[in-house]
Amino acid sequence: MAKSYRIAAIPGDGIGVEVIAAGLEVLEALTALDGGFQLDVTHFDWGSDRFRRTGSLMPADGADTLRAFDAILFGAVGAPDIPDHLTLxxxxxxxxxxxxxxxxxxxxxILPGIRSPLAGVRPGDLDWVIVRENTEGEYAGQGGRSHRGLPHEAATxxxxxxxxxxxxxxRFAFEMARSRPRKKLTVVTKSNAQRFGLVLWDEIAAEVAREFPDVSWDKMLVDAMTVRMTLNPASLDTIVATNLHADILSDLAAxxxxxIGIAPTANLNPTGAAPSMFEPIHGSAFDIAGKGIANPIxxxxxxxxxxxxxxxxxxAARMIRAMEYVTADPTLHxxxxxxxxxxxxVTDAFIAALAEVEA
Structure with a gap:
């Protein structure tokens, strides 16, 4: 009997609606070809339209509702008429x-058929995994505002x-590096200026490194890291950075x-105590929403x-082979x-490729 996984689909806003529909169409075609598993998909209308109707993007118990699922497929959030901090x-x-x-x-x-804007860079020169701390750091949600509207208004x-x-x-980043052929990790920091939190970050990196003697590692300040990513991409492999720094660096990487239309993300709960969430990183892109030209890759x-x-x-491997087959064709860009x-x-070609590539 085929295994069945419960998937929560949250298309969200803008092109998120379009690409999640394309993604689900592809997954349906894949399960028909594979036969070994099924996806039981539940759709949630959470997002900016719901905010306009009800004043909230999702129900108060939304996160608890998602605990019943095996995984979450998320599109994008954000709308021009709603402040970004409210939607995020x-x-x-x-x-x-x-x-x-x-x-x-x-x-x-760099996928087949796609050229990097960096002159002379070959596909194998840029093959990275960026690990981003995802629940604390600069996005912990701590702070506030006082004396609003006054000249001495303050925000922290x-x-x-x-x-x-x-x-x-x-530890997760070192394990990721260990799983890759080069077994190399770069720890990104800004401890010269952020002398408390990121000095702790540096100290813990050195402590954890001792658990992974087979992984080589180095350390870069985040500003210097942008230079290294641009001028010497082949020197990098696995990268770990704080919530804010990795957020920025991953857009540069894409x-x-x-x-950025080809860049994926996984938001993982590695313990399995709650479902993980998977999303493309391109955002809602309202400038092209509804035009049918969003990249679903x-x-x-x-x-x-x-x-x-x-x-x-x-x-999963079949999906990757189909993706490479499609991107290799410039008429499908x-x-x-x-x-x-x-x-x-692109979606139709991808579904056709799934049937062609070796299972």
């Missing part, structure tokens, strides 16, 4: 933090770095690999990461990659 904290972070999805994993590589944003939180993400790659997490490794293909054309 009202939905994405309102899921990640209660479900303790503390490890954000963002693979980046407090970054929280706990020994437990830093240790677990550092651009260097050709487009990031969602397909994200869906492959979800299948891998669920233990369906063969199906969407506008973000310099082409003219539509979301539907």
């Amino acid at each position: 904290w009202g939905l994405r972070l309102a899921i990640c933090q209660p479900l303790d999805q503390y490890a954000n994993v963002r693979p980046t590589r 944003e407090v970054a929280i770095f706990t020994r437990a939180g830093v240790t677990r993400i550092m 651009a260097l690999a050709g487009s 990031a969602t397909f790659w994200t869906a492959a990461m979800m299948l891998e997490h669920l233990g369906e490794k063969a199906a 969407t506008p973000d990659l310099g082409g003219n293909a539509s979301t539907k054309q």
